[in-house]
Amino acid sequence: MKSSKPVHLREVWADNLVYEFFLIKEAISRFPLVALDTEFPGTIFQLNRDKSWLSHATPYENYCLMKWNVDLLKIIQLGMALSDSHGNLPSFGTEFHYAWQFNFRDFNIKHDHHNEESIGLLERQELPSDMRSFLGMMRFFFGVRVYDTKFMMGCISGLHGGLERVAMLLGVERITGSRHQAGSDSLSSLQTFVRFKESCAKIDLEKLNGYEGMMFGLCEGWLGFTYAPDTFMGTLV
Template sequence: MIQYGGVAQYGAYQQRYPVVLSQGGIAAIPSLSKSPMIRDVWEDNLEQEFSVIRSLIKDYPYVSMDTEFPGVVAKPVGNFKATHEFYYQTLRCNVNLLKMIQLGITLLNDKGEVPENCCTWQFNFRFCLTEDVYAQDSIQLLRHGGIDFDYFAQYGVEVSHFAELLISSGLILNSEIRWLAFHAGYDFGYLMKVVCGKELPEKEEDFLQIFHSLFPCVYDIKYLLRSTELSHSLGLDHLSESLRVRRFGMAHQAGSDSLLTGHCYFKLLRDCFAGAPPLSSNGVLYGLCEDASSAATPSSTTIPGGSAHSFASFAAGKNAAFPSTPLTHTVKGHN
């Protein structure tokens, strides 16, 4: 059962974060990241920052990515032949129910070098605690990481505006762009939902077909770890410690995590893969499309409907750090 209700109280955002005045004089570009390498993006400066990104991707075609989202609130019901089927249906019903809160992307070249001045963009999406569904413990974690949801509700990026600019940016549907992520099923699930403006399809194979169309070249670091002596059970922070890669910015923020992901990828290539990833790892998301001998345990939450057979048909119409098996959460918000 999903329970709703409750409004949290927050202090004045401007007392905690420095604010830059936009061209119109509106205080709408605060810095959450506490790092000069990471630029926060709100609705007010969205088009300006996409213009910068478009100017850089030819020289920096590697895009490391991370998202922050409001937890895992539901499990699918049914019998599943393999754990990857249960994983996808869990991912699907949660992505369809919830909204992405942050997206971080970092640009790198083929040597792992980043642009000067700013290399990471942290997109802060409109999210309202009185309207949107969320898991309470996830919101608390994000608040401790520096997120003020009052400000997100007022100045956050509009998803439809972001999708329009992303589609025309050259970052997707482009085989020259190499996407990098860590345990990336949920990350790409949320990004696909935003780009297409529609719920994820019912079948895993349809999801993967659309995924590969939108993102022709993807490396999931957690899957790459299967080919190394490092444990693939490591989380991103423990992996960075093992590789001796330094974090910039604050943990539990998408910008900092995307920057750390990019640095870990290139350090992993140097240490374990002689500079190049296995060709067979391209396009494989950890936990999806992997055979497993054990069947998943069903639960009592229904799955929203929806199907698609190609990116074109999927995007034609519109329907009205939790990538593991979810826990049971108390959920708040409103439909």
């Protein structure tokens, strides 16, 4: 972060959603680096209680586990942080820098107004049944310039662990909010990615050939776009 301005998380609800989308649209051309984080109510399906299975599970097994949980659970929050290539956040001419935290509420088909045709469409859009279709869908919506900090750091510098540990090892301090809040975690992901890029002289966002779309747990044997439910880093195109 290049400025001493405090960072404020913009809480997004139904009544201010359109205005916040307007601000994001205004900022994205000057702050094209995007970090996203999602918060779900825990993990229901697990292969076993020992997390060491992840180190030897196949991409197919990882995708199935992710799909089972995402299809069953409702998202609670989505965090978004925008920056330029130096880690500067949008300020919109104010005394603060900003990141966003979208708050979701449950939709109850028995009580909430709805359109039957729209509900039918939504019910047919759970995650695709196979990973190849999922990769194609993600490439369509997000393009190819997407980077997973967890995957890259493990391959390039041997850093391992969750977001909190990797940020600590790189000297990144959480500057607003708390862990497991989507807005704060997306900002920490962004700061960690920028610090990692700055600490490696050879790393250039324009020359990250081979790392586009390579996501932790889903990339073994895959050169296409993949996705992990937590740390997600990329640029909108």
